[in-house]
Amino acid sequence: MTTSKDQHTLHVDVSKRTEFSRSSLNRLRGSGRIPAVVYGGGSDGISIHVEEKQLAKVARTGRSELFDLHIEGGGSFPVLIKEMQRRNGKVTHVDFQKVSKNKPIRVRVPLVYTGTAEGTKIGGILQVQATELEVEGLPDALPAGLEVDVTSLNTGDKLIAANVTLPGGITLVGGEDELLASVVLPRLAEAEGEAENDSTEAGAADAAGDTGDK
Template identity: 50%
Template sequence: MTTHSITAETRTDMQNSSLRTLRQNGRIPAVVYGLDTESISLHVDAKEMLKVARTGRTEMFNLKLAGSKDLSVIIKDFQKKNGQLSHVDFLQISANKPLRVRIPIDYQGVAKGSLLGGVVQHLEQDIEVEGLPADLPTSIEVDISHLDMGDKLGANEVKLPKGITLISSGEELLLASVTAPRSVIEGDAEAEATEEAAAPAQTEEKE
């Protein structure tokens, strides 16, 4: 995994007017929560932050802070306003300590059942896994091409990268399914109702 770096500066003025000024000057307010340090309020360059954010929220990178050693962090959370990053929370991590995170799912392929008119449903957008920071992927590919009409795909069926363990509840967590179109379901229901209504009449005729 490539380790990116981003330079940060500490901030002491927490007034709303100061935060607006930072954003107007191309800076993003942020906080880093540490394993061996108290939380630090800082700000980072918006353009640098966007480059890191595009690589995936689970990717580890170096946070360079003046007067302090580099911190290994991931993006814990972020907020947006009017489509732009407005605040970022970083989490300091240890390269040798497993980390539990939710990783986005990248669905691959065209479900077999969809070619027959089935409706593909993506029931989850991410799954929780655990692994060393260097082993965590930015997304997990899930192949759905083998799903036929009526099939369901559980989290336990996903092939995870080496060193990554599934935390989400295996068979209980459904990721995707292929269902029949509503028109087909309604048509089958009407047919069953017609058959049930006709059954008593046929019995009376035999008597």
């Protein structure tokens, strides 16, 4: 199941950025605006800045959400959020990606796990290995998120990418056997954690040994 999308295309108003010094960036952020760049469309990146409140109304819908970017004096075109840089929990910079509504693109869509795994009722532990899934499709068809119901998972059960129902026109990019989540018994979960720690420590010891030989 996919999470719902707004039936009306969202839009964000931005302005071109003409100053690039550190002090000008600090002034922008201090005034509630975020520096950003627009990539794609066969042209060089366009430096812009966007109001925090304007960004918030699209950022919270998920990175795969398509919306129109209105550049003051520079026209309007559809974009996706490609990347957001954060510092101390606050967004400090944004990369937007121009898209063509008639050309399929690849994006990583958030996975929204729902329900209570059956195995957890008898002491099992739900382990989530993936929070996103890479898919491909036309921009207008991309879901804001993919709901994954874990209710039927019992101890020893695994949820893989092939188990996720994709909307029409959307295809999976990675392997169908990609592990997304599983339910394990506490002892097994503890053993897996110890094995991972032992592997990390062994790797560190090997690296230290290699350094000593040189």
